[in-house]
Structures are given as structure tokens and as C-alpha cells.
Amino acid sequence: MSAITPNYGYLRGSREIDNTVDTPGHRAALVLGNKTFHDVTEAIANVAERPTTNGWRVGFALSLALLGMLGVTLTYLVSTGIGVWGNNQPVAWAFGIINFVFWVGIGHAGTLISAILFLFRQNWRTSINRFAEAMTIFAVMCAGLFPLIHVGRPWLAYWLFPIPNQMSMWPQFRSPLLWDVFAVSTYATVSILFWYCGMIPDLATLRDRAKSKLGQALYGIFSLGWTGSSRHWVRYERMYLLLAALATPLVLSVHSVVAFDFAVSQLPGWHTTIFPPYFVAGAVFGGFAMVLCLAIPARAYLGLRDFITMRHLENMAKIMLATGLIVGYAYATEFWTAWYSKDHYEQSLFLFRLTGPYAWAVWTMLFCNVVAPQFLWIKRIRTNAWTLWLVALFANIGMWFERFVIIVTSLNRDFLPSSWHIYWPTWVDICMLAGSFGLFFTCFMLFLRFLPVVAIAEVKAVMPQAHAHGGHDGAKPSKEDHSDYWPEEGLSYAQHKAGQKK
Amino acid sequence: MAETPPTAPASLDAQPNRFIFPRWANLLLPFIIVMAVGGGLYATLIVGLGFSPQATDVGYMPEQPVPYSHELHAGKLGIDCRYCHTTVEDAAFAASPPTQTCMNCHTNVNVANPGNIQKIKESWNTGMPVQWVKVHDLPDYVFFNHSAHVNKGVGCATCHGQVDQMPTVYQAKELSMSWCLTCHREPEKFLRPRDQVTNMKWSAKDHPMFADQPDIAESVAQLELGKKLKVEYQVRDTQYMQSCSTCHR
Numbered sequence: 001m002s003a004i005t006p007n008y009g010y011l012r013g014s015r016e017i018d019n020t021v022d023t024p025g026h027r028a029a030l031v032l033g034n035k036t037f038h039d040v041t042e043a044i045a046n047v048a049e050r051p052t053t054n055g056w057r058v059g060f061a062l063s064l065a066l067l068g069m070l071g072v073t074l075t076y077l078v079s080t081g082i083g084v085w086g087n088n089q090p091v092a093w094a095f096g097i098i099n100f101v102f103w104v105g106i107g108h109a110g111t112l113i114s115a116i117l118f119l120f121r122q123n124w125r126t127s128i129n130r131f132a133e134a135m136t137i138f139a140v141m142c143a144g145l146f147p148l149i150h151v152g153r154p155w156l157a158y159w160l161f162p163i164p165n166q167m168s169m170w171p172q173f174r175s176p177l178l179w180d181v182f183a184v185s186t187y188a189t190v191s192i193l194f195w196y197c198g199m200i201p202d203l204a205t206l207r208d209r210a211k212s213k214l215g216q217a218l219y220g221i222f223s224l225g226w227t228g229s230s231r232h233w234v235r236y237e238r239m240y241l242l243l244a245a246l247a248t249p250l251v252l253s254v255h256s257v258v259a260f261d262f263a264v265s266q267l268p269g270w271h272t273t274i275f276p277p278y279f280v281a282g283a284v285f286g287g288f289a290m291v292l293c294l295a296i297p298a299r300a301y302l303g304l305r306d307f308i309t310m311r312h313l314e315n316m317a318k319i320m321l322a323t324g325l326i327v328g329y330a331y332a333t334e335f336w337t338a339w340y341s342k343d344h345y346e347q348s349l350f351l352f353r354l355t356g357p358y359a360w361a362v363w364t365m366l367f368c369n370v371v372a373p374q375f376l377w378i379k380r381i382r383t384n385a386w387t388l389w390l391v392a393l394f395a396n397i398g399m400w401f402e403r404f405v406i407i408v409t410s411l412n413r414d415f416l417p418s419s420w421h422i423y424w425p426t427w428v429d430i431c432m433l434a435g436s437f438g439l440f441f442t443c444f445m446l447f448l449r450f451l452p453v454v455a456i457a458e459v460k461a462v463m464p465q466a467h468a469h470g471g472h473d474g475a476k477p478s479k480e481d482h483s484d485y486w487p488e489e490g491l492s493y494a495q496h497k498a499g500q501k502k
Numbered sequence: 503m504a505e506t507p508p509t510a511p512a513s514l515d516a517q518p519n520r521f522i523f524p525r526w527a528n529l530l531l532p533f534i535i536v537m538a539v540g541g542g543l544y545a546t547l548i549v550g551l552g553f554s555p556q557a558t559d560v561g562y563m564p565e566q567p568v569p570y571s572h573e574l575h576a577g578k579l580g581i582d583c584r585y586c587h588t589t590v591e592d593a594a595f596a597a598s599p600p601t602q603t604c605m606n607c608h609t610n611v612n613v614a615n616p617g618n619i620q621k622i623k624e625s626w627n628t629g630m631p632v633q634w635v636k637v638h639d640l641p642d643y644v645f646f647n648h649s650a651h652v653n654k655g656v657g658c659a660t661c662h663g664q665v666d667q668m669p670t671v672y673q674a675k676e677l678s679m680s681w682c683l684t685c686h687r688e689p690e691k692f693l694r695p696r697d698q699v700t701n702m703k704w705s706a707k708d709h710p711m712f713a714d715q716p717d718i719a720e721s722v723a724q725l726e727l728g729k730k731l732k733v734e735y736q737v738r739d740t741q742y743m744q745s746c747s748t749c750h751r
Contacts, residue, residue, distance in 0.1 A: 166555055168680030207521070220523035221530065227522060 011310060011383050019311045020383055030124055030462050033306040037460050040307075044202075044454045045209055047302045052449070055301060060445040066438025073431045074149065082152050084428045090414040091407075091423035096150030097261075098403040099433055101279075103143035103440075104184060104258055105399060107191065108251060108280070109287025110136025114194050115247035118240075124315055126458040127307045130202075131298070132291045133195040134451075138443040139290070140188045142436040147180070176260035183250075183257040190247050197239060200226050202452035255283040262406065268345040269353075269410030272337065278330035282399060285323035285369070288316050289395035296389045298448065307454050310383050317382035320395060324373030327402075331370065349410065357422055358409045361401050368398025555676035563672035564635040568621045576702070577666035583658050583700040590658075594647040598634045601625045637671050638662065644749050654735045655693040656685070659702050666702040686743040690728030691721075693735070 011018045019028040031040065077084055087094035110132040117125040148154050160181045162170055171178045204226035207219035226232060256276035263275040292313065299308040338350040353362045372394040381387045408423050447453070460466055551557060575581050584590060586599035604622050613619055625632050638661075640646050651661075658665065663674025675681060685692045698704045706712075706724035715723075731737075742748060 164550075166553075166676070166678040166680050168683050207523075216521055217524045217527075220521065221527045223523070225522050227520075 014384060016305075016310045016383070016385065018383075019309050020314045020379075028311055029464075030127065030309065030311065031307060031459060032309055035306065035463070037463070037465060040460055040463070041205060041209075041456055043303065043306070044452055044456050044459075045206060047304070047448065047453050048206060048450055049209065049211075056445065056449060060442070060449075063438050063441035063445050066435055067442045068438070069431055070435025070438050073428050073435055077149060077428060077432070078154065082150075084426060086424050086426040086429050088421070090419050090421055091411045093150075093407050093411060094423055095425055095429040095433060096146045098400070098407055099436060100143050100146040100150070101258055101403045101407075102286070102400050103139045103146070103436065104187075105255060105279070105283035105286045105403075106139040106290045107136035107143070107187070107287065108255060108283035109291045110134075110139075111187070111191060111194075111247055111251045111254075112284055112287065113291075114191075114198070115244045116251055118244045119248060122315075123462040124312050126455055126462050127304075127309075127312055128291060128295060128316075128454075129458070130195070130199065130451075130455045131295060131308075131453060132287075133191060133198070134444065134447045134453075135290060135294060136191045136287075137188070137195055138440045138447075140184065140191060141443065142440050144184065144188065145436065145439070176257060176264045179257045180261060183254045187250050187254045190243070190250055194243050194247055196222075197236075197243060198455060198458075199452065200224055201228065201236065201457040202455060204228065205456055206452060251284075252280055255279045262410075267410050268343070268349040269406065272334065274330055274333055274337070278327065278333075281323045281326035281330065282369075282402060285320055285327055285373075285395060286399035288320045288323070289392040289399070292316050292320070292388060292392035293396060294444070296385050296392075298453070300385075302448065302453065304454060307459060310385075313385065313388055314383055317376050317388055317391075320392070321373050321376040321382075324369060324376075324395065328370040328373075331366065345415070349413065352413060353405065353409050356409070356413075358405065358412075362405050362409070365398050365401040365405050368394040369402060372398065555678035555681070559673055559678075560676055561672055562637060563670055564637060566635055566670065567633050569618050569670070571669045572665045572671055573667055573669045583665075590648040590652050592649055594645070594649065596648045601632060637673055638677065640677060645751050646749070652699050653696065654689075654737055655696050655699065655731050656689075657692075657694050657699050657701070657704060659704075660685075660692050664702060682749070683744065686748075687740055689737050689743070690725055690732050692724075693728040693731040693737070695727075695731065696735075 010016065011020075017032050019030075019032060022028050033039070035043070085095065087096070110129075113125045113129045113132045114136075118129075148157050151157055151160075159169075160171060160178065171181075200223050203219050203223035207216055207223050210216040210219055256279065259275035259279035262270035263272060265271060295308050295316075296313065299305050335350055338346045341347070353359070372391050375387070375391055376382045381391070412423050413420050576583065586603050587596045588599070589595060589597040601622060604619075605626050608619055608622060621632060624630075652658075661675055661677075662671075665671060694701075694704055694706070695709070705720055706727050707715075707718050707720050709723065709727055711727060711730075712718050712723050737743075
């Protein structure tokens with residue numbers, strides 16, 4: 001690669017180029033390293049094309065081992081029955097639903113980046129959207145697993161769908177649990193469509209570059225005959241805009257419906273109107289935390305620092321800070337409402353949260369979700385990959401504990417004191433939570449290995465060369481200003497005609 | 503080619519050998535369409551028809567230890583159902599008769615083929631009951647109560663079919679949940695007077711109520727009579743009758 005972009009210095013005490021500051025009349029570059037279009041293709045396609053590295057092998061083996069553990073515990077669970085879990089009356093939901101809400105929440109950053117940031121023309125999304133969308137799909141897969149096994153008899157899970165049957169029985173359309181089925185399955189469908197459709201031009205790039213027959217055939221089939229003609233591009237962009245518009249309401253609706261699972265019930269601690277917005281904010285907070293947790297190591301390991309720059313990380317940190325503040329505000333509102341309601345049950349529940357046997361979980365949640373994000377006010381912390389990663393990790397832990405607190409503390413003190421019961425997970429619960437990370441990371445490692453991890457075509461559109469009159473960075477178009485769908489990359493049209501090599 | 507302006511993107515014609523996708527991939531589209539449409543139809547047919555209780559349960563006719571003929575006893579000889587199944591009016595379970603019930607007659611009655619009642623005699627001598635095979639077997643999570651139905655005017659034949667015409671008893675109806683619900687939602691279409699419950703040849707239009715309307719259609723008569731009986735027998739409303747815990751406790 002050529003020299004670093006000259007306009008920028010380094011961030012203090014690191015090798016990171018500081019592109020986090022905008023000066024008037026001069027937009028910060030989103031792709032660093034004075035790259036040509038060809039350099040971009042090389043750098044990103046190389047991730048999928050280079051020989052398998054040992055680091056990837058180790059990561060994949062670990063993920064696969066966790067996935068295997070999930071398989072074993074699943075078999076044990078289904079063959080024995082859900083009594084092997086720790087949940088029982090009155091805590092009937094516990095890990096199955098905690099993990100479901102946790103994973104569904106993780107997915108929200110993907111949709112927000114792909115849909116809302118697209119509609120708002122936040123160009124920095126291009127470097128991370130592919131990544132975040134993949135994360136969304138794998139997170140939704142993990143999320144879908146838990147309700148499926150939580151029903152106890154997964155082979156009857158088709159009862160969740162309104163299929164005509166010999167029982168002439170329909171799902172309970174008035175139940176938010178059914179709305180969940182529709183919300184999450186719609187979400188999964190749209191996320192997969194978005195991810196896949198957005199990837200078609202890049203899959204075509206990988207096809208054009210593939211050396212093996214198998215690679216050519218597979219990338220060729222999945223790129224659906226993409227040639228990069230302008231007709232293809234016109235239709236592609238129209239489709240992408242429509243999908244973004246379709247997906248935008250989902251960002252807000254899915255986790256609102258998940259929140260209804262709780263808010264519609266009449267349990268102190270659940271029965272509150274603040275839940276839908278509070279859940280959506282929490283989901284975006286946790287989702288961006290997960291993107292950061294994955295992106296920071298991945299960009300270093302895959303050599304993508306010039307694409308996922310400190311500016312991208314800082315933007316995500318800012319979103320985390322904003323949504324973290326909303327989450328903290330929602331916590332405060334909950335406590336205030338409990339006090340102001342003068343409702344005996346509501347008040348004792350919230351006192352119980354702060355002081356009862358689960359106080360450790362509540363304080364973990366408050367520290368991770370309210371205190372930890374405050375460090376992101378400090379620029380040195382949010383522009384340092386290590387500290388930012390740590391805050392993001394805290395946020396992930398905190399968001400898991402938030403669902404633990406909501407579900408377990410609200411349920412374990414029933415209205416009847418004789419039914420009070422302290423819930424503890426069993427080893428099966430814990431192995432299944434760890435195993436769901438195995439499922440997630442196995443998919444994610446395969447994604448890193450075989451697919452274009454950054455949207456190659458989209459990233460090029462935010463580079464200066466894509467703008468005839470100079471775009472970001474004010475750079476003039478270079479001589480190598482051409483599309484990737486040129487037969488031999490890096491050649492000018494004249495060179496191409498002459499059949500010369502570079 | 504020479505006329506092509508230098509800024510134009512390279513067309514496909516310029517690269518005749520460019521690989522887009524393998525030729526056989528063209529077959530994928532028809533294949534996927536055929537599989538999606540055909541597979542969908544196939545699955546619907548298999549699941550909708552093949553797995554329905556109409557296909558899997560109706561006609562179940564297990565071999566009984568004694569070749570007892572309902573056609574002969576209930577049909578030709580006209581023995582009332584309750585002569586043998588004594589508990590139907592008072593209990594949830596319709597009891598199978600003890601050997602004693604058979605012997606009430608068969609100590610004196612000569613049979614055309616004595617081999618047929620060999621097992622009955624053995625049972626009578628040894629005191630070991632005959633191992634009848636249950637034909638109408640509901641799942642264990644359904645709590646069906648014979649007395650509740652018999653006392654509210656649901657005829658034996660409504661669920662068990664024309665037993666008086668069965669040399670060997672078989673399952674005549676689906677006994678599926680949707681089948682139960684057809685009556686639980688509209689009991690008036692099936693109710694009959696209590697004293698006609700065991701009548702295998704009963705029809706609504708023969709009821710004295712319609713004596714002055716000899717041409718009335720059966721369905722019209724049934725509906726009119728059923729509505730009257732529903733009130734008279736205090737049959738619960740459809741909301742209660744469709745509630746989960748009415749049958750699944």
C-alpha cells in the first residue's frame with residue numbers, strides 16, 4: 001500500500017491514523033492509505049482468497065468445539081426433557097428467554113446500520129454494514145434456537161404458525177408470544193435478503209477472481225449472473241433502497257414486540273409502558289457493542305484497518321454512548337415509576353432488585369450499562385481500540401444481565417410468598433449459553449473465510465475517486481478511476497485496448 | 503470496437519470468454535421452481551390427506567379374542583347398548599361387560615358355531631376376564647366423559663357409527679380434535695332426546711314434534727329439535743365448550 005493519507009497524524013500513543021476530526025470544508029476520509037479502486041478489491045478479496053491461516057484454524061476449532069457442546073447438551077435436553085434446566089415455577093422463563101432476548105437484541109445493530117444509516121446517507125456505514133448484517137443473521141439464528149427448545153417439545157413448534165390442522169386449532173393471536181414469531185421470522189427473512197442482495201456485486205468480484213473451478217461455480221451461481229452492466233446497477237440500487245425502506249420499521253418493531261412479551265403481562269417489573277422504547281435502545285446499544293467486540297479484533301487480524309478506521313469505531317462508540325444514556329434513563333424511570341406509583345408490589349420488587357439475593361446481578365447490570373459507557377465521553381478512551389473493546393465487552397455482559405434481571409427478579413418473587421423461589425441455572429443452562437456462542441462464532445468464522453467481509457462495491461462509492469469533482473478529502477480523480485468490472489483491473493481503457501499488462 | 507467511446511464500460515461482447523456462471527446453473531431455476539411448487543403440493547397432500555385421522559385412524563378394526571358380532575347382538579337381536587356397557591350413563595368410562603353378562607344368555611342359548619364362544623366358556627370356568635382390545639382409544643390428555651355426553655343427548659351412533667351393522671367393531675369417525683369441535687361448536691346439529699340415545703335408527707324428522715310436517719328435511723328438523731334440546735338439557739355455551747380445559751385438564 002502507498003503511504004498514509006498525508007492530511008492526518010497519528011492518534012496519541014498508537015499506530016492508528018487520526019481521521020476522527022472534521023475540518024471545515026474538508027471531510028475526513030473513510031478509506032485510508034491513498035487506495036485505488038484496485039487496492040480496495042485486492043485488500044478485501046484477499047481475506048477470502050488467501051490460504052487458510054493458522055489463526056483462523058484455531059478460532060474455527062474453538063467455535064466448533066463450543067458448537068459441539070451445544071449439540072451434546074441439545075441432545076441431552078431433548079432426550080431427557082427440560083427438567084434438566086434450572087427453571088421451574090415461579091421462574092418458568094429463565095435462560096431460554098434471557099438468551100433469546102439477548103441474541104435478538106444483538107442483531108439490531110445490523111439492521112440499523114444497513115437500513116437507517118443507509119437512508120440517512122451515513123457513508124461510514126459502508127465499511128461495517130456487511131459485517132454487522134452477517135452478525136445480525138447469526139444472532140437471529142441463535143435467538144431462534146432458544147424459544148424453539150423452550151417450548152419443550154420442539155417437534156411441535158409448528159404449532160406456533162397458523163397452519164390448518166386436524167385439531168382446528170389456531171395460535172393465540174392476542175398473545176405477544178405469537179407476534180414474536182411473526183416479528184422475528186420477518187426480521188430474519190429481511191435481514192438475509194438485505195445481506196445477500198447487497199453481496200451480489202462482491203460475489204461477482206470474487207467469481208471473476210476465483211482460481212478454482214469450484215470457487216468459480218459457487219460464487220458464479222450465488223452472484224446470479226451479475227456482470228456489472230449499468231442496467232444491473234440501476235436495478236440493484238433501486239432494490240437496495242426499497243429493501244432499506246422495508247427494513248427500517250423492523251429496527252423499531254422487532255424489539256418492541258419482544259418487549260410486549262413482558263409489558264403485556266401483569267407482573268410487577270414487567271407491566272410497564274416504557275419497555276418497548278427501552279428495549280429498542282438497549283438492543284441498539286448491545287448490538288453496536290457486539291459489532292465493536294467483533295470488528296476491533298477482526299480488522300486487526302484481517303488487515304482492514306484502512307477500511308474500518310478509528311473514525312468508524314468512534315462513530316459506533318458515540319452511538320453506544322447515546323443509546324447507553326437512554327438505557328440508563330430508562331432504568332431511572334423504572335425506579336421512579338415504582339416509587340411514584342405507590343404500588344406496594346412494584347415498590348417492593350424494585351427494592352428487592354437493589355438489595356435482594358440477585359442484587360449482584362442488578363449492580364453488574366448498572367455498572368456495565370450505565371457507568372461503563374460514561375467513559376466514552378473521554379476521547380482518548382473511545383479512540384483507543386483496546387479501551388473501546390473493553391467498554392463494548394462490558395456492554396455485552398451488561399445487556400445479558402439486564403435480561404437476567406428483568407426475567408429472574410420479576411418472576412422469582414411471586415404474589416404468594418409461599419411460592420418464592422431462588423433460581424439458579426444448571427450446568428446445562430450454562431453450557432447451552434456458551435454453546436450458542438459456538439453456533440454464532442462458527443457461522444461468523446465461515447463468513448470471514450469465504451465471503452467478502454467489507455462491501456467492496458459500496459466502499460468504493462465513498463472514496464474520492466467516485467466523485468468527479470472531488471469528494472471526501474477533496475482529492476481529484478486519479479488516472480486509475482474506473483470500475484472493478486473492467487476485465488483486467490488496474491488497466492486504463494487505452495491499455496486494455498492495446499492488450500498491455502500493467 | 504473502434505467506434506466505442508473510451509469512457510464506455512466494457513461490454514460483454516468485448517470479453518467473449520468471461521465466466522459468469524456454469525452452463526448447468528441454468529437448470530437450477532426450473533429445478534427450484536419445480537421443487538418449490540411440486541414439493542409444496544406433495545407436502546400438502548401427504549400431510550393434509552395422508553396424515554389426517556381420516557386416513558390413519560378411521561377403519562381401525564383390531565382382531566378381538568372372541569368373534570363377537572355387534573351386528574347380531576345389537577342389530578338382529580336388538581339388545582340395548584346399555585345392557586352390556588352399563589356405566590355410560592353414570593361414569594366417564596364405558597365399561598366392557600364382564601363374562602357374567604355374556605353368560606346371562608349363553609348358559610342357555612345354543613350357538614350355531616360353538617367354537618365362537620369357546621373363549622367365553624374358558625373365561626367363565628377359569629375366572630380370567632376376556633382380553634378385549636380397545637377400539638376407540640383417545641389420547642391420554644383428553645378427558646372424555648361418556649355420562650356427560652349421553653345425558654345431554656349425544657347418541658351412541660353419533661360417535662361410534664352404525665355399530666348395529668358391524669360384525670366386527672371398527673372406528674367409524676376420526677375422533678380428532680377438529681371432529682370433536684364440530685359438535686362442541688354447534689351441538690344443536692347433533693343432539694337427540696335422551697331416551698333415543700341408544701337408538702341406532704333414530705332420525706330427527708321422526709320426532710313427534712314434526713308429526714304435522716311429514717316432508718320436513720332431516721337437517722331442518724335436526725336443527726329445530728337440537729336448539730330446543732340444547733336449552734332443555736342446559737348444554738353449556740360454545741365458549742365453555744371450546745375452552746382448552748373443558749377436555750384437557
